[in-house]
Amino acid sequence: xxxxxxxxxxxxxxxxxxxxxxxxxxxxxxxxxxxxxxxxxxxxxxxxxxxxxxxxxxxxxxxxxxxxxxxxxxxxxxxxxxxxxxxxxxxxxxxxxxxxxxxxxxxxxxxxxxxxxxxxxxxxxxxxxxxxxxxxxxxxxxxxxxxxxxxxxxxxxxxxxxxxxxxxxxxxxxxxxxxxxxxxxxxxxxxxxxxxxxxxxxxxxxxxxxxxxxxxxxxxxxxxxxxxxxxxxxxxxx
Amino acid sequence: xxxxxxxxxxxxxxxxxxxxxxxxxxxxxxxxxxxxxxxxxxxxxxxxxxxxxxxxxxxxxxxxxxxxxxxxxxxxxxxxxxxxxxxxxxxxxxxxxxxxxxxxxxxxxxxxxxxxxxxxxxxxxxxxxxxxxxxxxxxxxxxxxxxxxxxxxxxxxxxxxxxxxxxxxxxxxxxxxxxxxxxxxxxxxxxxxxxxxxxxxxxxxxxxxxxxxxxxxxxxxxxxxxxxxxxxxxxxxxxxxxxxxxxxxxxxxxxxxxxxxxxxxxxxxxxxxxxxxxxxxxxxxxxxxxxxxxxxx
Numbered sequence: 001x002x003x004x005x006x007x008x009x010x011x012x013x014x015x016x017x018x019x020x021x022x023x024x025x026x027x028x029x030x031x032x033x034x035x036x037x038x039x040x041x042x043x044x045x046x047x048x049x050x051x052x053x054x055x056x057x058x059x060x061x062x063x064x065x066x067x068x069x070x071x072x073x074x075x076x077x078x079x080x081x082x083x084x085x086x087x088x089x090x091x092x093x094x095x096x097x098x099x100x101x102x103x104x105x106x107x108x109x110x111x112x113x114x115x116x117x118x119x120x121x122x123x124x125x126x127x128x129x130x131x132x133x134x135x136x137x138x139x140x141x142x143x144x145x146x147x148x149x150x151x152x153x154x155x156x157x158x159x160x161x162x163x164x165x166x167x168x169x170x171x172x173x174x175x176x177x178x179x180x181x182x183x184x185x186x187x188x189x190x191x192x193x194x195x196x197x198x199x200x201x202x203x204x205x206x207x208x209x210x211x212x213x214x215x216x217x218x219x220x221x222x223x224x225x226x227x228x229x230x231x232x233x234x235x236x237x238x
Numbered sequence: 239x240x241x242x243x244x245x246x247x248x249x250x251x252x253x254x255x256x257x258x259x260x261x262x263x264x265x266x267x268x269x270x271x272x273x274x275x276x277x278x279x280x281x282x283x284x285x286x287x288x289x290x291x292x293x294x295x296x297x298x299x300x301x302x303x304x305x306x307x308x309x310x311x312x313x314x315x316x317x318x319x320x321x322x323x324x325x326x327x328x329x330x331x332x333x334x335x336x337x338x339x340x341x342x343x344x345x346x347x348x349x350x351x352x353x354x355x356x357x358x359x360x361x362x363x364x365x366x367x368x369x370x371x372x373x374x375x376x377x378x379x380x381x382x383x384x385x386x387x388x389x390x391x392x393x394x395x396x397x398x399x400x401x402x403x404x405x406x407x408x409x410x411x412x413x414x415x416x417x418x419x420x421x422x423x424x425x426x427x428x429x430x431x432x433x434x435x436x437x438x439x440x441x442x443x444x445x446x447x448x449x450x451x452x453x454x455x456x457x458x459x460x461x462x463x464x465x466x467x468x469x470x471x472x473x474x475x476x477x478x479x480x481x482x483x484x485x486x487x488x489x490x491x492x493x494x495x496x497x498x499x500x501x502x503x504x505x506x507x508x509x510x511x512x513x514x515x516x517x518x519x520x521x522x523x524x525x526x527x528x529x530x531x532x533x534x535x
Contacts, residue, residue, distance in 0.1 A: 023472050076423045086275055087416050088472050097413055101424035106406045133471070173313065 004065065005030040005072070005156065005189050006051065011060035013050045019058045020046050026217045028206070033190045035200040035220070038210035044193045047210070048161055051191070052076055065198055066156060069084060073101070075155030075188075078193060079162055080142035085135035091145040092130040095121050098152025104227035117152050124148035125178065147175070151182065157189045158182070164196060172196070176203050200224065241497045245489075254385040258393050258449045259502065263488025265397040266458035267466070267480035269442045272435065274463045275413050282345060282459045284353040285443045286452035290329035292355040293448065294363035296322020301367055316389055316448070326329060328440035335436055342451050353456045381518060382422055389449065400438050412473070438528050450503060457507035458484050465514045468521040487513060 004027035012022040021043040028034055030176040038044045042084040049055040051062065052074055064072040075098070082191070098120070108230040120125050129137060134145060143163050149159055160179065164172040180203050183190045194200060200207060200220060207223045216223060245256055273282045292474065296318045303375065339344050385393075414421045414431040421428050446455035466479035491506030 048303070049419075052419070054419055054422055071425070074423045078419060083417070084277070086277070086467070087474050088467075089416065090472060093473070094416075097420060098415065100413055100421075103409075106412055109409070121433055121463075150418075155520060164472070173372055 004028065005028055005032075007063040007065075009061040009063060011050070011062060012058040012223070013046050013055070014058045015055070021213060022059070024060070026208070028189065028191070030189055031182070031183070032206055033204050034192070034206040035193075035204035036193045036206060036208045036210065037197070037200055039195075042212070044210055047208075048096060048159060048191070048193055054158060060221050069131050072157060073155045075150030075153045075158045076077070076156055076200055077143070077146045077150045077158065077160040077163055079165060080146060081165075083135070083142075085133065089125060089134045090135065091134055091141075091148075092117065092121065094134045094145050095130075095148040095152055098149040101153055102191060110189055113152075116237055117148070119134040120148040120151040123151060123182065125174070139165075140168070140175065143171075143175055144178075147178070147182075147198070155188060157191060159224075160190070160192045162193055162195070164194065164199060172199065179203070197224065220237065241258075242493050245345040245493055245496055253495075254387065254390045255490070255502070257529070258385050258390055258427050258494050259488045259506070260460055260485055261393055261397055262446050262450050262484075263462075263506075264445050264455070264481050264485035266442060267484035268401060268446065268477055269439055270459040270463035270478050270484075271466070271477050272404075272411065272415065273439065273459060274348040274467065278335075279460055280349040280474025281331065283456055284356070285327050285331060285440070286447050287353050287360070288330040289323045289440075289444045289447040290452040291360045291363075292322040292444065293319045293323070294360040294367070295326070298363045314384075316392070320392065320444065320448055323444035324441060327444040327447070329438055330435045331440045331443075332433065335432065361533075369391045385449065393445055393449045395440060400445075403438055404435070405509050407431070407434070431478060454503040454506055457510050458488070461507070461510040461514050462487065465510075465517045468517050471533035480483070483510075483513065 006028040008024045008026050008029070009027075011024040012019040013024070014020040020189055024047075036044050036047060046055065050057055066072055096109060096114065096117045099109055099117060103109050103113060120129070124144045124147045126141065126148050129141050129145055132141075133205070134142065137145065147158075147160075147163070150160075158179070164175055176199055179190060179192070182188060190206065192200075201224055204220050207216075207218060207220050209223055244250055245252075247253075250256065270282065273279060297315065299318070299322075299506055332346075334348065334352065337343065337348060354459050410426065410431050413424075414426065414428050414435075418428055421431075436497070443455060446458065450458075462483035463476075463480045466476050470479050471477035488506060491509045494500065494509065495502040495505040513522050
């Protein structure tokens with residue numbers, strides 16, 4: 001097991017000081033692939049937003065440790081449906097936003113960052129989408145552009161919020177294969193929120209399972225065996 | 239064409255009005271593009287009206303305090319109106335944006351109420367103000383007639399400042415508007431960029447209201463941006479088409495108004511409306527024709 005990159009210490013998450021989930025204590029290892037699983041309203045997105053700094057913890061702490069001591073860089077891949085189609089942005093312009101964290105306010109994006117963005121689009125299989133309007137792309141195509149944008153941040157952690165929601169089976173397979181390959185090649189830690197147990201079984205090493213205010217953390221093999229799953233669901237129901 | 243030649247000549251009596259009208263025509267749509275993208279169209283309606291209430295309050299203040307504004311010349315009155323207009327529009331946009339971000343209540347209801355109360359208050363205040371009779375009521379109706387060199391310079395300076403800041407920080411404003419969550423994960427200070435953007439919008443609105451009145455300010459803020467969105471393929475085309483549409487319409491509007499002795503402001507807005515309607519029909523024409531030919535087969 002690699003050293004801990006993110007440590008949650010007795011963390012409570014929620015909105016307006018009202019906790020949805022409490023007492024979460026666990027460590028996420030460097031280069032790991034962790035799936036956050038749970039039904040609607042179980043707190044998956046709330047946990048993700050808290051980790052990303054979009055929400056403040058209700059209680060407890062989140063500790064991060066990078067080798068250089070620099071703040072952790074998150075490559076965030078939100079749900080592709082959340083973007084307003086009124087913005088007339090091309091795939092390249094959306095992906096280029098990933099570099100903005102390294103470019104000072106009021107400065108032009110330098111050519112080296114532009115060419116790195118093209119590389120990321122190529123790596124995500126979205127090269128041909130660069131000049132197309134983002135709002136007119138299919139769900140799977142948008143997802144690829146957003147993954148390229150996340151890669152363009154040069155992330156320590158790739159955070160994906162239901163990247164295969166509303167995407168067909170073939171594209172789901174392609175997107176998940178790409179994410180797994182990228183994790184191995186670039187030594188990136190992956191946090192994936194999903195409903196899809198099959199995707200978790202095929203790709204994730206660790207699973208954080210949230211349900212009705214409770215949480216379980218373990219390896220995919222431990223938590224996703226048929227008998228163990230039945231036990232968990234029965235325990236939760238009872 | 240003779241009238242156009244007269245309007246563009248350097249010794250034309252109302253040349254400052256022409257220049258101001260064109261400046262507002264080119265500049266306001268650039269701010270309007272941001273209002274349209276952030277789905278703040280109703281804000282674009284309410285803000286100019288609130289800004290004009292600021293003008294009315296500022297001009298009523300000396301009267302309430304017992305000063306005679308006519309002793310201090312038109313520049314003092316204009317500066318006072320500028321301060322009142324700017325303070326009201328910036329305060330209003332910050333408060334309304336804060337309430338909208340909290341996501342509670344009914345934003346349309348708030349904006350509608352703000353608009354109608356501000357409009358009524360402006361009329362009430364100016365009806366009791368002797369300066370209202372001396373031209374301010376005309377300004378609020380959109381009669382761009384008497385613009386001094388000082389007014390023109392103030393308008394040009396303010397709009398140049400706004401456009402320079404918008405241009406320099408274009409990528410920050412775009413990121414914060416398009417994907418706020420991404421901006422936070424990249425450690426951008428989203429509150430700072432939001433407040434700066436609102437300050438620029440407030441400043442532009444107050445300057446436009448002071449120069450050409452709330453009706454035209456609203457027209458130039460939103461209609462060119464909405465028209466440009468029908469045809470633009472990318473953000474650069476969107477902003478350039480919007481600005482060009484506003485600037486050309488301002489010049490044409492002034493020409494038509496001068497030729498047929500019409501008030502300039504309402505002429506500009508009707509012209510912008512006509513361009514938008516024609517553009518909307520033209521943008522949908524190919525789809526309508528192909529639907530018609532499919533059904534004919």
